[in-house]
Amino acid sequence: MFVLGIESSCDETGVAIYHSQKGLLAHALHSQIDTHRVHGGVVPELASRDHVNYLIPLLEQVLRDASCSKDDLDAIAYTAGPGLIGALLVGSSFAKSLAYALSIPALAIHHLEAHLLAAQMENPRLDFPFVALLVSGGHCQLIEVQNLGQYRILGDTMDDAVGEAFDKTAKLMGIPYPGGPILAALADECQATPYRFPRPMTDRPGLEFSFSGLKTFALNTWNKSNKDEQAKAEIAKAFQTAVIETLIIKVKRAVEATGNKRLVVAGGVGANKALRIALINWMQQIGGEVFFPALEYCTDNGAMIAYAGCLRLLKGEQDRSAGVEVKARWPLA
Numbered sequence: 001m002f003v004l005g006i007e008s009s010c011d012e013t014g015v016a017i018y019h020s021q022k023g024l025l026a027h028a029l030h031s032q033i034d035t036h037r038v039h040g041g042v043v044p045e046l047a048s049r050d051h052v053n054y055l056i057p058l059l060e061q062v063l064r065d066a067s068c069s070k071d072d073l074d075a076i077a078y079t080a081g082p083g084l085i086g087a088l089l090v091g092s093s094f095a096k097s098l099a100y101a102l103s104i105p106a107l108a109i110h111h112l113e114a115h116l117l118a119a120q121m122e123n124p125r126l127d128f129p130f131v132a133l134l135v136s137g138g139h140c141q142l143i144e145v146q147n148l149g150q151y152r153i154l155g156d157t158m159d160d161a162v163g164e165a166f167d168k169t170a171k172l173m174g175i176p177y178p179g180g181p182i183l184a185a186l187a188d189e190c191q192a193t194p195y196r197f198p199r200p201m202t203d204r205p206g207l208e209f210s211f212s213g214l215k216t217f218a219l220n221t222w223n224k225s226n227k228d229e230q231a232k233a234e235i236a237k238a239f240q241t242a243v244i245e246t247l248i249i250k251v252k253r254a255v256e257a258t259g260n261k262r263l264v265v266a267g268g269v270g271a272n273k274a275l276r277i278a279l280i281n282w283m284q285q286i287g288g289e290v291f292f293p294a295l296e297y298c299t300d301n302g303a304m305i306a307y308a309g310c311l312r313l314l315k316g317e318q319d320r321s322a323g324v325e326v327k328a329r330w331p332l333a
């Protein structure tokens with residue numbers, strides 16, 4: 001079965017075709033970074049308009065790349081939430097109209113579920129259940145993934161998400177949007193730092209996170225520094241080290257609490273090299289296994305939506321209603 005996937009929850013337009021037997025046939029992505037950079041962050045209205053411009057060209061591209069036509073499609077999966085309401089409406093209206101015109105089912109996909117399943121798309125031997133660390137621009141959660149659609153939240157952030165903390169810390173030192181990956185690259189290049197940042201909420205039991213204090217700590221450190229390139233790199237290093245150590249401490253607790261040594265890292269911060277290395281090393285020590293999606297499937301993309309849609313279609317799910325319904329907020333559990 002051919003499933004078209006459409007992602008438009010934030011600042012990336014992603015379109016892909018996944019085949020139930022052959023796997024991922026094609027995927028295409030348009031990033032809106034250039035559109036939003038001058039504004040220092042995502043402007044929702046501009047995001048919606050940009051999705052309108054790119055959905056049809058990207059659809060044509062994936063059909064060409066997969067050597068198939070619209071008539072070959074068996075279903076269309078789209079991100080129904082959570083995300084920016086206007087951006088979600090563009091993708092879902094497009095998906096549902098096309099599905100209606102082709103008389104095939106549409107499937108409303110939860111964006112975070114798609115992130116959780118992205119590693120499975122490339123690793124068929126990664127079976128349920130597993131523990132997932134979901135670290136993106138909007139989320140920081142530890143989740144026990146029991147089965148498709150069965151998710152138990154083990155821990156959540158009380159304030160900023162990890163990606164958000166990376167982006168805000170970058171911004172306060174004048175690093176342009178999207179600051180997270182640039183801050184991470186600076187940290188990776190810096191050999192040593194004189195600064196030590198706190199490891200928030202690790203001195204008490206539990207799996208909750210809090211990252212907003214780190215950002216304030218970074219601001220105070222930056223204001224007391226020479227505010228030069230060296231200080232920027234040293235603060236980036238201290239910040240990243242603190243974030244990674246905090247995440248590892250909580251992941252250890254989650255693995256102990258569930259007794260499950262299979263870990264999946266999902267979401268945009270899963271692209272962070274130092275986090276990957278630290279988790280791989282620790283998992284090796286305890287005889288467990290950690291799975292990461294390829295870098296291109298860590299951040300937002302259409303392939304993960306097509307894959308999640310395919311799994312749900314195979315379970316017999318579909319939505320043939322004509323209306324369009326999206327959710328800016330939508331708890332995963």
Ligand code: KG4
Nearest residue numbers: 136137138163180184268269271272299300
């Ligand atoms: O999953 P994603 O593409 O979008 C959301 O659904 O949020 O995640 C984007 C987030 C941004 O905050 C970005 O700064 C962060 O992931 N990110 C990184 C890295 N690459 C992307 N954070 C740290 N290190 C990276 N290498």
Ligand code: ZN
Nearest residue numbers: 115136299300
């Ligand atoms: Zn995402």
